[in-house]
Amino acid sequence: MRDQPAMLFDLDGTLVDSVYQHVLAWRRALFDQGFDLSAWRIHRRVGMSGGLLVHALGRELGHQFSESQVQEVQAAHARYFREVGEGIHPLPGASHLLQELTRRRVLVAVATSGTRETAGASLRKLGLGTGVPVVTRDEVPFAKPDPDLFLAAAERLGAPVASCIVVGDSVWDILAARRAGALGVGVLSGGYSRQELEVAGAFRVYHDPAALEQRLDELGIRM
């Protein structure tokens, strides 16, 4: 019997319901620096590396952030996000999906553009088993939409990236998946629309981890 494909999961908006809190934490952090940036514009950048996000938003504002400003905004974002930590919950079916995949001998890893520090709270809420490697922004030169996080996660699993399935809620996950040579699958649980994810190249789009688990056969994951 052929090996099952390995699965690489994004964290925020894919396994935990944290995108809206991230959006408002970035909005407050930018506002502290004097930048009144609309929430929807931030929403469409979440999932990128924090540094890239701040620079990209700066361009939309016609402002060139200095490296120290970027660091201040990132620190403030981490602080505001910690404040709402108690309000972060796993998405429906997230833990069950990971258990079910392990039961089916599917190798699983998590790859997030968040730092080890910011991702920590979300990972704890998820109750991730010790057998699931987690690659964070601190461990690679470039976060999404560069392919490094997914390449590192595949390597950690000893799986060829071309046979991996990447699951993410943002178009940056799908772009990073394509650049890594993996198959991208979308979930709506980060607040992007189905069409945005499909246009970005998602092979399938599911509501959330619970809906994905019901349709694993569509991805060639056998019982």
Place this chain on the structure above:
Amino acid sequence: MRDQPAMLFDLDGTLVDSVYQHVLAWRRALFDQGFDLSAWRIHRRVGMSGGLLVHALGRELGHQFSESQVQEVQAAHARYFREVGEGIHPLPGASHLLQELTRRRVLVAVATSGTRETAGASLRKLGLGTGVPVVTRDEVPFAKPDPDLFLAAAERLGAPVASCIVVGDSVWDILAARRAGALGVGVLSGGYSRQELEVAGAFRVYHDPAALEQRLDELGIRM
């Protein structure tokens, strides 16, 4: 010279940047009642009347809310939303757009599914002139996606609704506009995608009020 079309504006996500705060206020209010509903599902319902929103989300959870539960959830939402009141800001160009329309002798009104109480803070941030009528959920039998709010707003202006342009960020605005017989125009500033608004029937979709003001001629609004 022919009269200019009148313009009817939604409030949250269209003139003020408040949708993400509303989403999290609803999420907390539902969680207090024991319902762990994902933020993205709430996001796609915001803009509806609060009662309809709670009932609709209940159905997604397979739960029939009692009327007293609906009232409790609505009261908790209003309380949580008040907490973040200071973090609510007008969207780029919102005040300037309304001034410019008045200067061009375009009749303008605001029509929101929010209650007078919840909308109050947002309206104050906007610094709305006294010449702009505001119709809230308290004043009509049914809020969006029913057409009542826009019909009442047009009547308040003495304008035939068929010549009105409705501007909103959600598909519920566009549906209510169609049911009222008005022309629907979308803005991305509530976090819906362009495709969702276009599929719902928006004639045009702009980033936000500032972008709309730059293209008023596309809507037949003359200098």
